[in-house]
Amino acid sequence: MTTTQTPSIAVIICSTRQPRVCPQIASFVTSTLQTLPSLTSTTATATLSTIDLATWNLPMFNEPTIPSQIKDPSAYAQPHTRAWSVEISKHQAFIFVLPQYNWGYPAVLKNALDYLFHEWAGKPAMVVSYGGHGGGKAAGQLKQVLQGLRMRVLDNMPALTFPGHDAVVAATKGEDIGIGEGVWDGERDGIRRAGEELLGLLAEAEAEVAVGSMSKKGAKGQ
Numbered sequence: 362m363t364t365t366q367t368p369s370i371a372v373i374i375c376s377t378r379q380p381r382v383c384p385q386i387a388s389f390v391t392s393t394l395q396t397l398p399s400l401t402s403t404t405a406t407a408t409l410s411t412i413d414l415a416t417w418n419l420p421m422f423n424e425p426t427i428p429s430q431i432k433d434p435s436a437y438a439q440p441h442t443r444a445w446s447v448e449i450s451k452h453q454a455f456i457f458v459l460p461q462y463n464w465g466y467p468a469v470l471k472n473a474l475d476y477l478f479h480e481w482a483g484k485p486a487m488v489v490s491y492g493g494h495g496g497g498k499a500a501g502q503l504k505q506v507l508q509g510l511r512m513r514v515l516d517n518m519p520a521l522t523f524p525g526h527d528a529v530v531a532a533t534k535g536e537d538i539g540i541g542e543g544v545w546d547g548e549r550d551g552i553r554r555a556g557e558e559l560l561g562l563l564a565e566a567e568a569e570v571a572v573g574s575m576s577k578k579g580a581k582g583q
């Protein structure tokens with residue numbers, strides 16, 4: 362199906378602990394990207410919205426069928442899977458904002474990914490990790506899984522390093538870690554560059570969808 366509306370990019374908040382720092386960081390990523398003309402001008406090529414995995418509160422994956430075998434979302438057994446499918450289908454690209462937990466990414470994110478397949482496939486993805494050393498190990502593992510879901514994952518993965526041990530302690534308590542007051546000012550350019558690359562991949566993906574839709578229409582007319 363051709364997208365007639367402006368494509369939507371969803372920023373996914375991938376930590377669900379209480380308390381947590383992830384919403385602060387997702388908001389920093391969003392406000393940084395909102396300085397890109399392609400996302401703010403009247404001729405914006407995409408819009409940004411947020412998905413909070415805590416709000417979704419999905420149970421542990423409990424579908425009887427492998428999601429890659431499901432082409433029609435009405436075939437999902439669970440109502441929460443059908444609702445999650447509708448949500449993910451609304452967006453044409455994703456930005457995953459995630460912490461590193463024990464050298465990996467949060468289990469709640471793997472659970473949310475495993476529920477679906479075709480809803481993710483073919484869509485561009487940007488990964489922004491954070492941690493004491495930037496969370497690069499979590500980002501690398503997530504990239505591999507997203508590629509398994511056939512997503513178009515950016516090689517450019519901004520990694521945000523907490524400015525010292527006190528910041529890790531404050532972040533863990535969900536306290537204000539001073540973003541916008543000096544913390545990560547220098548990281549904004551890297552996030553913007555990755556955002557531009559994501560918009561490039563999104564334009565390519567949308568063009569492919571449009572060509573596919575036109576050739577289907579052409580085939581029907583023959």
Ligand SMILES: Cc1cc2nc3c(=O)[nH]c(=O)nc-3n(C[C@H](O)[C@H](O)[C@H](O)COP(=O)(O)O)c2cc1C
Nearest residue numbers: 376381382383460461462463464492493494532533
């Ligand atoms: C279970 C757990 C494991 C963690 N493992 C790591 C780690 O491997 N590397 C790291 O830099 N920080 C680690 N941390 C510290 C997190 O970077 C910090 O707690 C951060 O606030 C977590 O993000 P959140 O508040 O959004 O959940 C860990 C924190 C938790 C709760």
